[in-house]
Amino acid sequence: MPRVPAIALVVRLTAVVLAALGTGLPAGAADVSKEYQVKAAFLFNIAKFVEWPPERRGEDHEPVVIAVFRHNPFGSELARMVEGRQVNGHPIAVRTVTNEQEIAAAHLVFVPDGQEEAFAGFEPAAAKAGVLTCGESEKFAAVGVISFLRQGDKVRFVVNLGAADRHHLKLSAQLLKLAQSVRRED
Amino acid sequence: MKPHHFIHRLACAGLAGCCLLTRGIIAQETPRELAELSLEELMDEPVMSVGRKETPLIESPAAIAVVTAQDIQRLGLTTLPEALRLVPGMGVGRIRSHQWAVTARGFNNQYVGKLLVMMDGRTLYTPSFGGVHWEVQDTLLEDLDRIEVIRGPGATLWGANAVNGVINATTKDTAETQGSLISLVAGTEEGFGGAVRHGGALGARAHFRVYAKAQDHDDLVDADGDATNDEWRRAQAGFRTDWRPDDARHVTFQGDAYEVRTREHVLLPSFAPPFAVVQDARNKSRGGNLLARWTHRSSDSAHISLQAFYDRYRHQSSLQAETRDTADLDFDQRLPLGDRHDFVWGLGYRYSRDHLPSSPLSSWAPERRTLHLLTGFVQDEITLADRLRVMIGTKLEHNDYTGVEVQPSIRALWLPREGRSVWLAVSRAVSTPPRYAQEAFINLAPVPVGPSLLAYPQVQPNPDARSEVLLAFEAGFRAELDQASVDVALFHHEHRDSIERLNLAPEFRLAPIPHVFLPLLLLNEGTGESSGAEVLLRWRPDDRWDLRATYAYFAMNWPADAAFKADPRHQAAVEARFKASERIELLTRLAYVGGFDVPYGARNVHIPQYLAVDIGLAWRPSEALEVGVWGRNLADPRHPEFATYNTATLAEVPRSFSVRLLWRH
Numbered sequence: 094m095p096r097v098p099a100i101a102l103v104v105r106l107t108a109v110v111l112a113a114l115g116t117g118l119p120a121g122a123a124d125v126s127k128e129y130q131v132k133a134a135f136l137f138n139i140a141k142f143v144e145w146p147p148e149r150r151g152e153d154h155e156p157v158v159i160a161v162f163r164h165n166p167f168g169s170e171l172a173r174m175v176e177g178r179q180v181n182g183h184p185i186a187v188r189t190v191t192n193e194q195e196i197a198a199a200h201l202v203f204v205p206d207g208q209e210e211a212f213a214g215f216e217p218a219a220a221k222a223g224v225l226t227c228g229e230s231e232k233f234a235a236v237g238v239i240s241f242l243r244q245g246d247k248v249r250f251v252v253n254l255g256a257a258d259r260h261h262l263k264l265s266a267q268l269l270k271l272a273q274s275v276r277r278e279d
Numbered sequence: 280m281k282p283h284h285f286i287h288r289l290a291c292a293g294l295a296g297c298c299l300l301t302r303g304i305i306a307q308e309t310p311r312e313l314a315e316l317s318l319e320e321l322m323d324e325p326v327m328s329v330g331r332k333e334t335p336l337i338e339s340p341a342a343i344a345v346v347t348a349q350d351i352q353r354l355g356l357t358t359l360p361e362a363l364r365l366v367p368g369m370g371v372g373r374i375r376s377h378q379w380a381v382t383a384r385g386f387n388n389q390y391v392g393k394l395l396v397m398m399d400g401r402t403l404y405t406p407s408f409g410g411v412h413w414e415v416q417d418t419l420l421e422d423l424d425r426i427e428v429i430r431g432p433g434a435t436l437w438g439a440n441a442v443n444g445v446i447n448a449t450t451k452d453t454a455e456t457q458g459s460l461i462s463l464v465a466g467t468e469e470g471f472g473g474a475v476r477h478g479g480a481l482g483a484r485a486h487f488r489v490y491a492k493a494q495d496h497d498d499l500v501d502a503d504g505d506a507t508n509d510e511w512r513r514a515q516a517g518f519r520t521d522w523r524p525d526d527a528r529h530v531t532f533q534g535d536a537y538e539v540r541t542r543e544h545v546l547l548p549s550f551a552p553p554f555a556v557v558q559d560a561r562n563k564s565r566g567g568n569l570l571a572r573w574t575h576r577s578s579d580s581a582h583i584s585l586q587a588f589y590d591r592y593r594h595q596s597s598l599q600a601e602t603r604d605t606a607d608l609d610f611d612q613r614l615p616l617g618d619r620h621d622f623v624w625g626l627g628y629r630y631s632r633d634h635l636p637s638s639p640l641s642s643w644a645p646e647r648r649t650l651h652l653l654t655g656f657v658q659d660e661i662t663l664a665d666r667l668r669v670m671i672g673t674k675l676e677h678n679d680y681t682g683v684e685v686q687p688s689i690r691a692l693w694l695p696r697e698g699r700s701v702w703l704a705v706s707r708a709v710s711t712p713p714r715y716a717q718e719a720f721i722n723l724a725p726v727p728v729g730p731s732l733l734a735y736p737q738v739q740p741n742p743d744a745r746s747e748v749l750l751a752f753e754a755g756f757r758a759e760l761d762q763a764s765v766d767v768a769l770f771h772h773e774h775r776d777s778i779e780r781l782n783l784a785p786e787f788r789l790a791p792i793p794h795v796f797l798p799l800l801l802l803n804e805g806t807g808e809s810s811g812a813e814v815l816l817r818w819r820p821d822d823r824w825d826l827r828a829t830y831a832y833f834a835m836n837w838p839a840d841a842a843f844k845a846d847p848r849h850q851a852a853v854e855a856r857f858k859a860s861e862r863i864e865l866l867t868r869l870a871y872v873g874g875f876d877v878p879y880g881a882r883n884v885h886i887p888q889y890l891a892v893d894i895g896l897a898w899r900p901s902e903a904l905e906v907g908v909w910g911r912n913l914a915d916p917r918h919p920e921f922a923t924y925n926t927a928t929l930a931e932v933p934r935s936f937s938v939r940l941l942w943r944h
Contacts, residue, residue, distance in 0.1 A: 131324050134313035138321060174314045178822065244454065247322060267902045270458075271318050 131248050132203075132241055133171040136227060139239060139250075140180045140201055144263035146223040149200060156186035160199035162208050165189050197222035204228040204237065223261045234276070238262060242273065249273040315822055320349070323424070323455050337757045340670065340690040340702035342368075342430040342768035342813060348423045348451075353856065353866050355895055355909040355939055357420070357469055357494060359448060360413045364870065366428045367829035368768075368813035369444075370846055372877075372886070372921025375509040375930050376499045377414040377541045380921045383430040383444035384770065385809050385833050385846040388878075389923045393710045393747075395441035398448045399533065401570055401588050404440060406631055406650055407601060409713030415539050415564050415592065417515055419476055419490040421460055421941070424451040430813060431770050432688070432708035432751045442708045442749050450533075453478055453486035453521045459944050462492075466937025468911070470495030470512075485522040491515070499930035500917050507930040508559060511541040529574045536567035544927040545598055546724045547639050550791045554733055555724045557927040558639075562596040580615045599641060602634040621660040623672075628653055633714075640925065641721045644740070648714065653677045666694040680717055681746045684709050698759040706753075709746040716744040716778060716801050723924060725794070726882075734785065734795040741801045748775040766815040777805030807837035825856040845921070847873035847888070866895040872920075879922040884929060889918040905941040910934070 136159055157180045161167060175185040190196050196215050204212045206229050216236060219226055226237040234240035238256045241248050252272040257264055269275050316324065336343060344366045351362050360379040364371045370387040372380045382391045392409025395402070398418065403411050429445040456478040464472040472494030480486050493514040498506035517535035524530070541562045549556045570588035577583075590605040611625030629652040635643040658672030673687035688706030695701065715721065721738040728734045755768040783798040811833040818826045831850045852870040859865060874888040895909040912918070917931040 130313055131321055134316060134324075135318070135321055137314050138316070138318050142318075178314065247324070247452075247455070249322060268318070271322065 128243070128248065129166050129168075130170055130174075132229065133167050133174050135241065135248065135250065136171070136201060136203060137175050137178065137180070137185070139227070139268065140185075140225075142265040142268040143201075143225055144265070145200060145225075146261040149223045151183070153182050155183060157181075157183045158186045158188055158199040158201070160188045160190040160195070160202045162196070162202055162204045162212055163189070163191055164205050164208060166205050193218045196224060199224055201225040201227060204233060206230050209233050209236075220256075220259045220261075225260065225262055226256070238264075244273070251276065312819065323451065336766075337698070337700045337759055338692060338694065340668075340692040340704060340755070342753065342755055342770070344428050344430070344766075344815065346426040346428065348421070348425060351420055351423065351426075352907075353864070353895065353897060354868065354893065355464075355907050355937060357464060357472065357496075358413070359416055359420075359426070362420075362426060363428065363446065365852075366430070367815045367852075368430050368811070368831035368833070368850070369428065370850075372845075373499070373930070373932055374921045374923050374926065375507070375543055376496050377509060377511040377539075377543075378923070379413045380845075380923070381411070381413070382846070383428070384772065384811060385835060385844075386443060387845050387921070389921075390713070390715075391443070392440060392713050393443040394446065395444070396446045396448075399450055399570065400572065400586055401568055401590060402605075402607070402629075405592075405603070407603070407633060407635060407714045409440070409710075409715075412564070412592070412594075414511060414513070414541055415537060415566060417492075417513060417537065418448070418450055418517065418535065419460075419474055419492055421462060421474065422450050422456050422476060422488065422490065424449045424455075430768065431753055431772075432706045432749055440710045442710045442747070450519065453488045453519050456488045457486065461940075461942045463940045464494065464937060465939075466909075466935060468497050468933065468935035469937050470497050470510075481520070481522075484524060485520060487518065487520040489516070489518045491517075500933045501928045502917075502931060504917060504933070507544065507928050509541070509543050509930060511539065513537060513539040527576050529572075529576070531572045532570070534567065534569040537565070539564040545640070545925045546927045547598075547925075548722050548725050548735055550794070558597065560596055560598045562594065562598070564592065564594045566590070566592040580621065581613060583610075583612045585610050596638075599638045600634075600636050604630075604632045606630045616659075619662045621662075622658070623660075624655070624657045626655050635714075635719075639722065641715070641719050643714075643719050645718070648718070650679050650714075652679075668692045678711050680714075680744075681709075681711050684711065684746060700757045702753075702755045704751070704753040706749075706751045708749045708751065710749075711746045712744040712778065712801075716740065717742050723799075728795055732793070732795060734797045736797040736799055738780065738799045738801065739783070744778060744801055745776055745803045747777045747803065747805075749773070750775070762820055763816070763818040765817075768813045769811075771810045772808065774805065774807050774809065776803040777807065778803055779805040805837070807835060809833065809835045823858045825858075827854045828852070845875055845877040845886075847875050849873040862899045864897045866893075866897070868893045869914075877922045878924055879926055879929065884919075884922055886919050886921065889920075890914045891918075903942055903944055905943075907939045907941070909937050911937070 140157055172187040175187060178185055188199065190199055190202060193215055196202055196219050202219060202224050204226060209228060209230060209232050227239045228237040229241040234251050234253060236256060237253060238260055239250050239252055241250050250272055251274045252264060252269060253276045255276065346362050346365050350365055356362050360371055360381050363369045363381055368383055370382045372387065374380055374389055378389060380387045380389050380391065382394055386393055390408045390410040395404060396411045397403060398416065403416050405412060426446060426448045431444060432442055458478055460476040462474040474490065474492035476488055476490035478486065478488035495512045496510060498508055498510045501507050515535060515537035519533035522530045543560050545558050545560055547556050547558050568588060568590040572584065572586040574582060574584040586609045588607050592603045594601040607629045609625065609627040611623065613623045616622050632649040634647050636646055637643060654676040656672065656674045658670065660668060660670045662668050670690045673685060676684050686708050688704060690702060690704040693701045718740050720740060723736040725733040725735045750773045752771045758765045778801050780799045781802050783800055786796045788794055788796045811831065814830045816828045829852045833846050833848060835844055850872050852868065854868040857865045870891045872889055874886060876883040876885050891912050892914040893909065893911045894913060895907060897905060897907045899905045912932055912934045917933040919929050919931045922929055
């Protein structure tokens, strides 16, 4: 049995490792917490299971607008995540929205924790424009269509069907099935 | 997966998670990859909040790999050992239809004794022969969360016999398995199988699931393609409940019961012509387990947990029967000390009572034995600088055969930049002698030594058999880029006091027929080295493609010609998954395993190199239904993978096809 070329192997592979360390490849990991990475992925995924009112369904080249209300907890992560992807044949645009006009132009608006009261004033406009509202607190679950709630170390979501009706949105049965709870009435 | 689960799973199994796994490992998907997950998968995705001590793979200073439930589903696998083939560097060889030899980093055989295997915190190690009865280790694979595999003695800090690696399979929390599931499998090798599961809520803070499954497996074949008569079938049922009375506390209660019927042709020594007879043995294994676990997490970095389990295994056979009752109690605590120290300690006790009646294959003295194992561990993870961490710890245990064993290790992790890590480790590990080494006579098939004279070899027990010792030096490197990742691990292992079989002076005996009696003794005389490298590359150029390549090199430098060198020098695999549409996914996997020699009967047999080609197609005609079709080992009509000393006919794994329907609601 030949002697194991352990040293040679170690030296060679160390060289490979050091070479790889030195290369200036872009870093992959993001600064945004895993929780918001997962929530960003949820937003993109949920959009596939929502039917917007006919007047909001644009031509194929028109983007589905995913918006964040005021404070953006996703950083650039949401935009990076959806770059080049499609929702039901539409490209995706990511925006930060602050006023009624911008909100009404979005298809999905994410309302971060702490912004619920600030958003309350825009709720009627959002409902009229058929905007899917998503939040992340128990408080928001009472008025918004979808709310993410942490359960242990997992992200779950609840659905408010009354709100979905007011916003003229149809949610697929599969989405409802996966929801942690479905609120039928407001 | 929650970190505290993992910790005390390890602790409980007598492993006492010294370094890395006390923090739990999460597979690190990049944000781009997250977007590719389905809603169901996103709901299963653990989130790491600030201060939460779950460790991304890249920050783990050990050779860790994760096989996800999705990997198993996509390949349509129906047994746990087959899933372990996906880990780079794992040696997995099928001996019979229902028997596997599984190892990491060499020394493979059916009774390898150097691998610690757990399921949901329950140890699957069998002290009588030092291996795992793989045929009785099962769960509803659809509800499996992941299999974490640590190659090398990164595991040693968790206790004896984790020398070559630790395998920990965990099932999903019941909150994640709500609703019903029906799975039906039919295949040329699998035969028929089916499973049902139902999960529901018990109030707002508790969930449960119950499942039942049954699966047939057909024979393997001999070199001519004829059946080797080793078909088997198993049935299993189980439950799990998870109750969270508040955000801090989590109580799990779970259990399984199974019956497995196997058949095997075994070569037995005989004093009447033809002197070695092939017995067609029918075996029945029955068993079950119950496990309760209580965890209190007072903050993100502090917890206390307590776990108890009971496991019964009863194997009835015309060859070698075995009954074993195991009861195990474990406690562990994690607490941060200041800003720089993350401290974990734990204690464990295991009671194991067995009955091994003497048989034509072996006789045991005593036949009934009760073993006690006491374990304790401490570990401190010290943050030396922003990007530099050191972990120091040791495991202490007392067992009935070798007394006190100390297994310390030190690991260092350096994060030179975002998405890069380098780790180094030095550890000492031991594998304690299995019960047979000290207390069993094992009869091997006779070998001719003259024109009409046969020698009957018999392994003698050695009451002085000690633990085998390993000193391991490891290094690793990981890089995670936007679309690709690299994981390299290198090791150099120095083995001391390894158990080897030595021939004692033969005796000429006249009764019952004139023959040569050839006693063999197990002695701690082996000294040697092994080295190798394991590489995993993953590339996801876009949403549709997922490409992986693995390579593992293993070499052993052993002065004596040891019988246990049954390991391929080179192993490599390439896997491509292609998502043709939202509904159709294609998979191709090519795995190369180099040739090696393995003891077979009284001699060695050469297992030639082979290429295994698997192709699969998954189609989702609706949200609830999934249809999978697979072809396995397509490159050749059949090939042998492994053998054991009492194999009557070298079994070969044939080309096979299977189809599965999976319905969820």
